[in-house]
Amino acid sequence: MRIGIACPYSWAVPGGVQSHIRDLAEALIGLGHEVSVITPADDDQPLPDYVVPAGKAVPVPYNGSVARVLFGPLSASRVRRWIKDGDFDVLHVHEPTVPSLSLLACWVASGPIVATVHTAMPRSRVLLAAQPMLRSALEKIDGRIAVSEAARTTLVEHLGGDAVLIPNGVATRRYRHAEPLAGWPGPGGAIGFLGRMEEPRKGLAILLKAFEILAAERPGLRLLVAGPGDADAQRHKLPEWLRERAVFLGEVSEEEKVRVLHSVDVFCSPNTGGESFGIVTAEAMAAGVPIVASDIDAFRQVLRDGRAGELFATGDPADLARAARRLFDDPARRAELTVAALAAVAAYDWDVVAREVLNVYETVVLGRATVGVAQ
Amino acid sequence: MWTLIVLVVLALVLWGFYISWRASRLDRLHNRAEAARTALDLAMVRRSSAAYELASSGLLDPATSLLLADAVRRAKDSGPAERDLAESDLTRALRAAFGQPGFRGEVEANDGAAELVGEVDAAAQQVFIARKFYNDVAARTMDARRRPLVRVFRLAGNAPQPEFFEMDDALPDGEGAGEHIP
Numbered sequence: 226m227r228i229g230i231a232c233p234y235s236w237a238v239p240g241g242v243q244s245h246i247r248d249l250a251e252a253l254i255g256l257g258h259e260v261s262v263i264t265p266a267d268d269d270q271p272l273p274d275y276v277v278p279a280g281k282a283v284p285v286p287y288n289g290s291v292a293r294v295l296f297g298p299l300s301a302s303r304v305r306r307w308i309k310d311g312d313f314d315v316l317h318v319h320e321p322t323v324p325s326l327s328l329l330a331c332w333v334a335s336g337p338i339v340a341t342v343h344t345a346m347p348r349s350r351v352l353l354a355a356q357p358m359l360r361s362a363l364e365k366i367d368g369r370i371a372v373s374e375a376a377r378t379t380l381v382e383h384l385g386g387d388a389v390l391i392p393n394g395v396a397t398r399r400y401r402h403a404e405p406l407a408g409w410p411g412p413g414g415a416i417g418f419l420g421r422m423e424e425p426r427k428g429l430a431i432l433l434k435a436f437e438i439l440a441a442e443r444p445g446l447r448l449l450v451a452g453p454g455d456a457d458a459q460r461h462k463l464p465e466w467l468r469e470r471a472v473f474l475g476e477v478s479e480e481e482k483v484r485v486l487h488s489v490d491v492f493c494s495p496n497t498g499g500e501s502f503g504i505v506t507a508e509a510m511a512a513g514v515p516i517v518a519s520d521i522d523a524f525r526q527v528l529r530d531g532r533a534g535e536l537f538a539t540g541d542p543a544d545l546a547r548a549a550r551r552l553f554d555d556p557a558r559r560a561e562l563t564v565a566a567l568a569a570v571a572a573y574d575w576d577v578v579a580r581e582v583l584n585v586y587e588t589v590v591l592g593r594a595t596v597g598v599a600q
Numbered sequence: 601m602w603t604l605i606v607l608v609v610l611a612l613v614l615w616g617f618y619i620s621w622r623a624s625r626l627d628r629l630h631n632r633a634e635a636a637r638t639a640l641d642l643a644m645v646r647r648s649s650a651a652y653e654l655a656s657s658g659l660l661d662p663a664t665s666l667l668l669a670d671a672v673r674r675a676k677d678s679g680p681a682e683r684d685l686a687e688s689d690l691t692r693a694l695r696a697a698f699g700q701p702g703f704r705g706e707v708e709a710n711d712g713a714a715e716l717v718g719e720v721d722a723a724a725q726q727v728f729i730a731r732k733f734y735n736d737v738a739a740r741t742m743d744a745r746r747r748p749l750v751r752v753f754r755l756a757g758n759a760p761q762p763e764f765f766e767m768d769d770a771l772p773d774g775e776g777a778g779e780h781i782p
Contacts, residue, residue, distance in 0.1 A: 285696040286689035287670055296663035297700025298707070324663035324670075332662050358656055358665040 226586060228253060229313035229596060231304070232264035233325035235282035235293050236272065239479075241393075242319055242343050245372070248396045250275055252579035263307045263326055265295040279303045279326055287324060294325035305333045305598055313596040315339060315586045321363060322383055332362040336596035337589040339582075341370040342380040342388065365599075367589040370582065373502075389585055392502055394578030397570055400483050400511035406449075409488035413445015414553055417489030417514070419482060419505050420496075422454025422473070428495030428519065433462050434542035435495075439549060440467055446553075451477045451485045486512035490559070491552050494518040497540050503527050507573050510534070510566035515559040517548045533569040534562055623755040629741040633762040636734035640765060643730040644687055647723035648672045651694060654716045659707055664697045687727075688768040694724060695770065721771075728769045738762040 232246045243264075250260045251273075260275050265282035272278060279300055282293035304326055308316070317339045318327035331338060340363075369388035371377035380388050409415055416436065420427040429450065436448050448471040450459065456473035463471055477485060486492060492509040496519055503523045509516055510527070516534035518524040528534035537548040552559055571577070654660065655668035671686075671693035678686035697703065698720075708714045741762050750756060 283696055283700075285667055286692050287667055289674070294663070296661060296667060297697065297703055298661065298705075299701045300663075301661045322666075324666040326663075328663045328666065329661055358658065358669065359662050362662045 226314045226583070226590075227259045227312060227595075228261070228586065229308065229311045229316045229330075230260060230262045231316070231318045231327040231330040232262055233294055233320045233323040233327045234265065236264045236266040236276060236278070237270050237282075238293060245341075245343065245393055246319060247273075248394060248575045249579055249582065252394065252575035253583070255576065256579060256583070258583075261307070261311050261313070263304060263330070265293070265326065277307055279307070285324075292323065292325075294323060296324055296329065300326065301329050301333060304329045308334050308596060309598050311596070315590050316596045317341065317582075317586070318366075320344065321366065322359070328359070328362055331365055333598055334365070334596055335599040337368075337586075337593045338366050338596070339368040339370065339585055339589055340366045341372065341391075342376045343372050344376060344379065368585045370585060391578060391581050391585075392573075393504065394575035395504065395507045395511055395570060395573045397511040397574045399479075400486065400508050401513065403480075403483040403487040403512070405488040406481075406484050409447075409449065410490050411445065411447060413443065413447060414491075415447045415449055415489040416491045416493055416517075416549060417449045417485060418452070418493050418495070419450075419485060419509075420452045422450065422452050422456070422459050426497050427452075428497050428540075429459065430462070431495040431497070431519075431540060431542050431545060432493050433459070435493075435545035435549065436471070437464065437467060438542065438546040439553075440470060442550075443553070447471065449485060449489055450474065451482065482508075483512065486514050489514060491549055492516050493545070493549070494524060495545060496521060496524070506534075507570055510570035513563045513567055515552050515562045516566065517545060517552065519545075527569070527573075529565070529569050533565040619749065619753060619755070622749060623753075626741075626744050626750060626755050627759070629737065629744055630756075630759040630762070633734070633737045633741045636730070636737045637762070637765075640727070640730040640734045643723065643726040644675070647720070647727050648675050648690065650716070650719040650723040651690065654720055657713070657716055659710045659713045659716070660697075664700070667693050668697055684765060684767045691724070691727075691768045691770065694720065724769070724771055728771060731765055731767065731769055735764050738764055 230246055230250060232243060234240055234242055236243060246262060250262050253260050254275060261277055262275055263277045263279050265280060266272060266276070266278035267281055280295055280303065282295055284291050284293050308330065315337045316330060316334050318330050319341045320343055321327045321331055321340045369380055369386065370391050371380050371388040372391065372393055374390065377388050377390055418429060418432055422429050440446050450471065451474040453476040456475050459473055460468050460471060474485070486509050492514045494503065494506045494516060498521055506516060506518055506524055507527055510533065516528065518528055518534050518536055519539040520536040521539055525536065528536065535548040535552055537544040651668050652672045655665045655672065671690040675686040675690045704717065708717060744750060745756050745761065
């Protein structure tokens, strides 16, 4: 299939929508399809060859903050030319209610259009007020996809109609291999955590308490924590004798994140709730690191009820210590969990997700002409 | 002796007249500040309406329409405390929209579009002027209220102290102006 994808946000800025589009596009190309992505981008930025830059994003106040988007007559005519030249079988727009290229693409195109909504927003008065002006653009959408249940609710409220739920994929190949950070995991073993340090539902406090218990019995054991937040404040939650055995990295790049996962013997997801899927846990599974996770529903599901990772009672540091102890003492069990986790996470791979998206494409193109420019 | 008394009484009477003249001058300043503030409010309302009319005219691309409609809605819904911020955001949204390459040429090629765009231009200019005038009279009023005589005799009475209205109201003056948001 020839697939045209419109991205509303600048390719130069890291973001969930952009990485979703990148991973989806690469998975579709891997499955043998032709993909072209139109996006705002910086002039001097190196771009993958499937990306068509439409100009530098313009900062503008929108929805209470500053959005970096592209709009206006010149952008519209660039999108029009891209559609004309692309001769796509299907047009896939992301976040069509953001005032940017996706909305413009809906506006200028005719033919099969699929839209994906990523963000969950409270029912927005603006969008309702602006409905009449958006209607002609948005009512051309033939198939809707939501990446989460919350996003689906937003979409139903804003655009009406229903949506297919297709969650984000995991780019498992990107996590499989990486060089550990220098000196890690070390002979005494290491346990790791990724996530916002201050967010209570991420559960770092529970891991710190469990680390205290474990470190007392294991002289060489170290802790590696990465994620946004005040590292010093977290370090001081540990008793003084333990502080030099914990390393707090702060926010890390995508690439470093993978290295962090490969730098520990056991990865811990101590979340107390608020996860609908547990993307970080799935990424750790893709890296092949044995996992200790709280037994919230999301982790129970992704870890196959404990067959692909050790579960402990949510919020209980002593039980976390017990589960981790079991893994540290039993290399055979760790190897077994790694194999099971790699097999389990394959179900969330982008290849699988891309096939589901393709199914949506195939449904909307049935009996339709290709994408053209609306008169 | 009598001459002296007459002179003192005369001086007191003249001074009384002077104070009452100062009081009525201050009163006039307050009234003018209030009128200027009303004019500024009206100008901002006119600008919002003009921007909304342009946004809903169907002459713009939907992305630009949505941006403008969002900014107008926020300006209209803002309480007194965040009014300056919301109106500044509307200014920035207008500047970003009007500053897009080819905006005027492309939009004004349509029937009736030149008038809608012209109305936004005029209203934006009016906001700019009205705010200048208001801040000017507000400054003079504040200055007058600070004088010792006014303070000692409480000539301002219960009239509220006018405050400066600070906002970004730089005009959307066409090509290339929409690139910067402070």
